[in-house]
Each structure stands twice: as structure tokens, then as C-alpha cells.
Amino acid sequence: EVQLVESGGGLVHSGGSLRLSCAASGFTFSSSAMLWVRQAPGKGLEWVAGIASDGRTEYGDSLKGRFTISRDNAKNTVYLQMNSLGPDDTAFYYCARPDFTAPWRSYSGLPGDYFWGKGTRVTVAA
Numbered sequence: 001e002v003q004l005v006e007s008g009g010g011l012v013h014s015g016g017s018l019r020l021s022c023a024a025s026g027f028t029f030s031s032s033a034m035l036w037v038r039q040a041p042g043k044g045l046e047w048v049a050g051i052a053s054d055g056r057t058e059y060g061d062s063l064k065g066r067f068t069i070s071r072d073n074a075k076n077t078v079y080l081q082m083n084s085l086g087p088d089d090t091a092f093y094y095c096a097r098p099d100f101t102a103p104w105r106s107y108s109g110l111p112g113d114y115f116w117g118k119g120t121r122v123t124v125a126a
Helices: none
Strands: 003-007 010-013 018-025 034-039 045-051 057-059 067-072 077-082 091-098 114-116 120-125
Touching: 003 091, 018 034, 018 091, 018 120, 034 067, 034 077, 045 067, 045 077, 045 091, 057 067
Parallel strands: 010 120
Antiparallel strands: 003 018, 018 077, 034 045, 034 091, 045 057, 067 077, 091 114, 091 120
């Protein structure tokens, strides 16, 4: 079955950086778009970034320039490099794979449109 395992989260001070990893298995990773979605405390799910199978990337408007999504098909892994972190970036970060025609350039708002990892917590201290 599809498995997505996030790692790399933790505590970082404002202005710092983290690189999240998502190890994928159970599907043909190289042909699949992938995305990162986050949920801040008390907030709903927010699309962060997406990457297509051909390497095209898209970012949330507020995150572009600070975050970089990438993939390594040889390792079945998608990454999220996060720089210039601030307290507003504190959230649980989920790796997700769209199911069928669900979008990768945004989050559809329907969790069932995606396969999800269990997430990794990112805490940014002021």
C-alpha cells in the first residue's frame, strides 16, 4: 500500500532552516506529483508546495522564495527546504500524494483526494 513517511521536523529558532524529507513507497513515485500541506495549531490544512512528475514546482504565495520543494526519484523521496522560518511556520507538515486527478498545485480541501503521511512537527521559536 501507499506509504509516506515524513522526517526532519523539530525545533528551530526564528530565521533558521529545516529540510523535511518524505520517503515514499507502494507506488510508482517517479510518475506521481507530490505536495506538502501543513496545519498550524488551531488552523485548517494549508497547501505549502507541490511538485509534478516532470519537476515543475508551485508554491503558496506567502512561501515562495523561502521554501523549496524538490524530489529525488532514485530515492523515492520528496523534500521541502524551509528557510527564514518564523513562528507562523509552526505547524504539522504532511507529505501527500494526489489520488487520480486531485491537484498538486493546490490542496483540494478534501483529505480523501490524497494519500497522507503521518506528518512531522515543525516548531519555530521566536
